[in-house]
Amino acid sequence: MLLERRRVALVEDDPIMGESLLQRLTLEGGTVKWWRDGTAAAREVPKFKPDIVICDIRLPQMTGEDLFRQMSDKTAAPFLFITGYGDVDQAVRLMRAGAGDYLTKPFPMDEFLGRLDGLLRPIESEASGVLGLSPGMRAIETLLLRLADRPAPVLVTGETGVGKEVCARFLHARSANAEEPFVAVNCAAIPDDLIESEIFGHERGAFSGAVDKHLGYAERAGGGTLFLDEIGEMPLKLQGKLLRLLENREIDRVGGAAPVPFRARVVTATNQALPRAVADGRFREDLLYRINVVSIEVPPLRDRPEDIPWLMQRFFDALTQDGTSLRGISSLAEEAAIVHAWPGNVRELRNRVERAVALADGDWIAPVDLFPEQPAPADTTSVVASLATARDAAERREIVRALGATSGQIGDAARLLSVSRTTLWEKMRRFGLGS
Known part of the structure; x- marks a missing residue:
């Protein structure tokens, strides 16, 4: 239905009009709350957290315009104003101030519902626990779903091993360009004298040894995602070229005469405090602003214990899909894992489960299989x-x-x-x- 899972605030003092709209909006699947004066609406509508506000302009105690201006810093819900013919100039003024739309009375119900539909934002997908069961990871999943089809650059931060690339791959997989390439580059793993050529490519003869044209990672990403991991390790001299790539959406190959269009989305990741790197002169401030349009911090594993048994089972299932004599992970092993500090985060957890699967002596993975370095009582x-x-x-x-x-x-x-x-x-x- 049109308004399924939507919350509608209706502000209308006319009892006949209000009752009619209340019934129709409810039939369309909405959760509707009706206020008959502006003062009560100003006090209570923000608590209701509506998806849209339908508001008459002429109200007792407070006009619809006053209500809109008073609520502009309390709710982002669009306003659909209902006006009489004498209020059209006021309605136009409200549109210029940021209101969504207006209708003059009387109006056909089909037109009203059409305007309403045009103002409602698409319902965002809810987190399903793909990245983890903890509230922190569910919040990250929800945010990534919101960003999936929005091209803004994303900076993913967090300690080593928390799953920053997993988040970047999830973002790519949920985007409309999921069939395009996901190209991951570890900026810390490429020698300084090769990183420019590897990311931006080079033309034949651009330097000694360049016997053929080489397409860099940025160009190979096509219309997909270019993931630059350990962005804080990128040489300072190359950061300016990356900034131009982001601002001009053009790739300058080494030795190239003309730029090549750049179509990919850029997602960066780091375990460093980039503002501190800026203060130390190791990272460009303007580049930080450009890559940090949306920032997501992935919490360390020790701060999301709800995810530990879940991750252990996922790793166990993946590592034993070709068959094993093991029956599973014991509850004692789970308890030991939950109280462990996990300095290496998710990467350490996977490594320990992999070792346990390979070397466990019994039918169930025991604490000693996960933590052989810990002495027995x-x-x-x-x-x-x-x-x-x-x-x-x-x-x-x-x-x-x-x-x-x-x-x-x-x-x-x-x-x-x-x-x-x-x-x-x-x-x-x-x-x-x-x-």
């Missing part, structure tokens, strides 16, 4: 002393699983665990799980 006294720790680890693991299964909703997770919301909240605080 020296005697039974230490085992007994660790029972409280083991109990806490088990509770923490179950809470993490429940939060992951309910997308972080504390009330739903409490019901799943058969405890009160207050009890769950206190345990989350004790285990450092935040809100």
